[in-house]
Amino acid sequence: xxxxxxxxxxxxxxxxxxxxxxxxxxxxxxxxxxxxxxxxxxxxxxxxxxxxxxxxxxxxxxxxxxxxxxxxxxxxxxxxxxxxxxx
Ligand SMILES: [Zn+2]
Numbered sequence: 001x002x003x004x005x006x007x008x009x010x011x012x013x014x015x016x017x018x019x020x021x022x023x024x025x026x027x028x029x030x031x032x033x034x035x036x037x038x039x040x041x042x043x044x045x046x047x048x049x050x051x052x053x054x055x056x057x058x059x060x061x062x063x064x065x066x067x068x069x070x071x072x073x074x075x076x077x078x079x080x081x082x083x084x085x086x087x
Contacts, residue, residue: 024068027069033048038069
């Protein structure tokens with residue numbers, strides 16, 4: 001209890017929103033599962049369920065191929081709020 005958890009309560013945000021289908025063009029939904037360096041967040045941190053994590057991984061990879069989400073981020077382009085322009 002002494003240390004503060006980085007991610008509070010874990011639950012699947014996509015189950016809560018009752019997401020059945022994800023669109024790779026919908027960057028707003030993808031950002032829940034991307035780190036600040038645009039890496040796909042592991043399920044143990046986000047609390048996503050297996051079903052939605054699988055969907056997310058497919059959709060993010062599609063979005064990367066469509067150049068909506070970068071594959072890599074160099075040290076210079078790391079910003080604290082990378083998703084502000086991504087809505
Ligand atoms: Zn879910």
